[in-house]
Amino acid sequence: MNAPLTAADGESLKVKLARERRNKQLKAIALVAPLALFLLLTFLVPIAMLLKRSVDNPEVITYLPQTSAEIASWDRRGLPSEAVFAAMARDLTVAKEQKTVSEISKRLNMDISGFRSLIQRSARKMPLEVAAGESVRDQFIAMDERWGDPDHWHVIAKNAKSWTPYYLYSSLDLRETKAGTPELAPEEERAFLSIFGRTLWMSMWITLISVLLGYPIAYWLANLPARKSNLLMILVLLPFWTSVLVRVASWIVLLQQEGLINSALMGLGIIGEPLQLAFNRTGVYIAMVHILLPFVILPAYSVMKSIPPTYMRAAISLGDHPFAAFWKIYFPQTVAGVAAGALLVFIMCMGYYITPALLGGPQEQMVSYYVAFYTNVTINWGMAAALGSLLLVATMTLYAVYSKLVGANKLSLG
Amino acid sequence: MLPNYASPIERIWFWTFRILCVSVLIFLVSPLLVIIPLSFSDNTFLLYPIENFSLRWYQEFFGNEVWLNSLKNSFIVAPAATLLAMVLGSLAAVGLSSSNFPGKALLMSILISPMVVPVVIVGVGSYLFFAPLGLTNSYLGLILVHTALGVPFVVITVSATLGNFNVNLIKASANLGANPLTTYRRIVFPLIAPGVISGGLFAFATSFDEVVVTLFLAGPEQSTLPRQMFGGIKENISPAIAAAATVLILFSIALLLTLEWLRGRAEKMRTAVEH
Structure with a gap:
């Protein structure tokens, strides 16, 4: 009774199945290989060169x-x-x-x-x-x-x-003592810790504002009748598909000294003299939130779409106040999806270059700007590579968290 | 909708919420609406109110060697990168969804990573790697990196389409006597095509809007439209930029409409197959 199962040709079924599975795996790997190889050469090796350059001496x-x-x-x-x-x-x-x-x-x-x-x-x-x-x-x-x-x-x-920790230390405002251990540089020579701090701080605010503005929109769109919500969804998708440069140019037109917003506010007599809205932090926040808002709205919308409206109705009919029902029943089901979107926005924010470069002053430039600065202006590859490497480590750590939480293949594209 | 028995607080809340949502939507579209009329102004500054309308900035845009060259470059680089991304990305997505193998999740994370790595890092890294190979200041280098940046979108959309794909359809087709090629041509391809194309649209938009890598890798000869706009906005922002922006907005409307049409078609096809 214990004889192994066999296929028609007498071979063990187990062996045959295993071989079949291996063949399928090999075929799958052969299909993925071209892209893997391509990315190795056009993406991973260049990044490895950047990392190496940060300690190159x-x-x-x-x-x-x-x-x-x-x-x-x-x-x-x-x-x-x-x-x-x-x-x-x-x-x-x-x-x-x-x-x-x-x-x-x-x-x-x-x-x-x-x-x-x-x-x-x-x-x-x-x-x-x-x-x-x-x-x-x-x-x-x-x-x-x-x-x-x-x-x-x-x-x-x-x-x-042939190698040195000098650039990495400098990027963290450290310097090497004679004994070879790192110590914090004197206060007047420190620069980069505050730039990293600024990058995180600005990214945090932009993410927070995007979530606060995006969540209600997603909720509204998800609970409207399909016809109406599809129509309004276009208002979210159109800016999403429009070139970032077009949007930055428009924000300059809107926010500049003689811009529409200032002249409207002055025309209404709300302000006496034009507000400084562009080329400072306000401008960067406005434009960045505008760019990243769809990345919050779209995943939040798709999560909310999957929540049956009957849950809320049940809670209300069982005596909950609508606000309480929302807070206890609806909100917890959306947290995971919205948090994932927020994390993605934060990751994208940290590496942003164009918007701060065009709409910000010197106090708004983030790490990316200094990577480009050391590459193009002072041609100090070591510093550019070291700052880039640290930024990469920060981004990849958060990306690993994201992949763990959400799964990389679940990245939502709306 | 608000029921008749709603309390005053509920009413106030309802309307606050509405107003908030509508203002956010206005915030989202206003930049697009503001710049279009300015491209028809004959003022040298991008200022409202518009006194006289003219097409001079479109003449400036379409009559200027530099702008035209950048437009041409964009239409060389973006389609080439898109095509390459569609082929490589679709193959990889089919491979990833057809079988489980060790390290699959990690591999997927790596294939998607160009989406999240800061572009400045990609720009500097590819410059370091490509400069000794003579690939800077060339279309090829730009196309290769733009492909890498766009390919995650194809992998994601095709994977998603394959996730919805009913494998029994292949068996049914074989059972009804179709050979694998016919099955692929008549059944598999039409069903995953929308995924491939919408991934391609994302890849196209990525390349078509890419500035930072172009700043590092391209010489003036390969300058693309966004690169030209970046320079224009940085130096002095002239209404020719508004004309370029309007052209780009029309373009994104076209992309969006294509995508929505594809989505509708895919939806219809799937339900038609399943019922």
Whole structure:
């Protein structure tokens, strides 16, 4: 009685089923593979390069190779040995010929300001003419006494490896002590913690306002007769489909000093002089809420559509006040869906660039802006990559929470 | 509707709620309504009231080499990216829904992630990767990244369509003597086509509205319409932008109508098949 079940050809049914299932899996994987490979090359590898760039430290080991090798054996007490100075003289001579001095000096200047001029001035005097018996070290110190300062050599030693926590530390307003541990930078040098804080703070407000305005709309649309709600839904979907740039341009027209809103308010005599609405935080909040509102309304609407209206009627007919019925019966069923939409809005907000860049002042720029700034304006790839990496970590953490809560495939598109 | 026996508080609440909702809807559409008339103004500034109407800004838009070039670029990049996204995304969605395999949920999360990763990061990363390969300042680089940004939408919509798909239909078709190809052509494709197309519309809109990656990757030769608008708004906002905006609004109305039509059609088809 215990003989395994077999298929018509005598093979074990279990084996056959397992093979069938494996075949199906392979076929599925073969279908997904092209996209996975495509995204690997156009999306994941670029992001990995950005992450790598945030700890990349090529300048010193590339352009001061001999010094880097020699300084490794320095005991970090007093000044480095004669051999290190000699290596530095040779490296600077090569750097002068190959015109790479500025690369070195730019990097070292990040750690000690004034290092740029020290390197550039010294490189100009290369090659050194050292008579027999003379010390290269003494010549260097005679050239500029800062070469006799161990701190400068500490910086070179610290950067004589291919990676550095410098950019990541700087992005968090930290700096490396001589012992190699991070410490908070002095107050007047801090900048980025407040930018991260601002990014989170603004995203939180924008999300909150979007939920407060979006929830009633979704509720209203979900409880209207289908004909009417479909018609009004167009008013939500049309802005959703309209280019963000079109909307930002319109908000500038509406909010600027001589804009419609100001002239209407002045015409009505409500205000005496125009309000500053654009190019400050008010403008950014208004435009961002406008952009993100549909992302709250659409998922909330689809959740509310799935709640049978009979629940509320039952609660009311059993004696609940309509408000109480809403609060106890209806609202709890919508929390999960609305929270998911809100989380998505928050994630999108954190990475926003265009709206603050066009409608905000300097005080409204979020992390994304500084990533672009370091890329395009100062061309400091390390800082751009480090800020980008931290932003990415924050976004991905929230996205992981979202996927866990909702499931990535449940992202609603209205 | 408000019943006759409603208490005064309920009445006040009802009307407050109505007014709130209507004002939010007005808030949503007003920016679109405000900019359209300005594109017909002959004033050099984007200001109301409009004194004289003219088409000069449309002449400026359609007669200007730079604007036309950017429009052309948008119509090169967006359709190419959309097509690529539709093919890759649909295949992947079919694979994902046809079988369970280890790591499927994680894979799905990764395939969707271009939707949530801040675009600035995608822009800088792809610049770092593409510059040594010679793919910056090229259509190809732009198309590839725009495809990556648009593909999650196709995966999501096609997956959703396949979720509603009744597998018994394939069996029934085979049972009635159709070979797999005929089954695919006559049964499967017509049913998932709306999902593929609406995903494609999302992908198209994504590429067509994309600025940030374009800022990093494209040279002046590849500047797209949104990129041109971004520059225009940043420098000095002229009514030519209102004309461009009006063109784009008409375009989004067309996209929206297509999508709604597809949705209606899919709904009809599904109910027709099931009953």
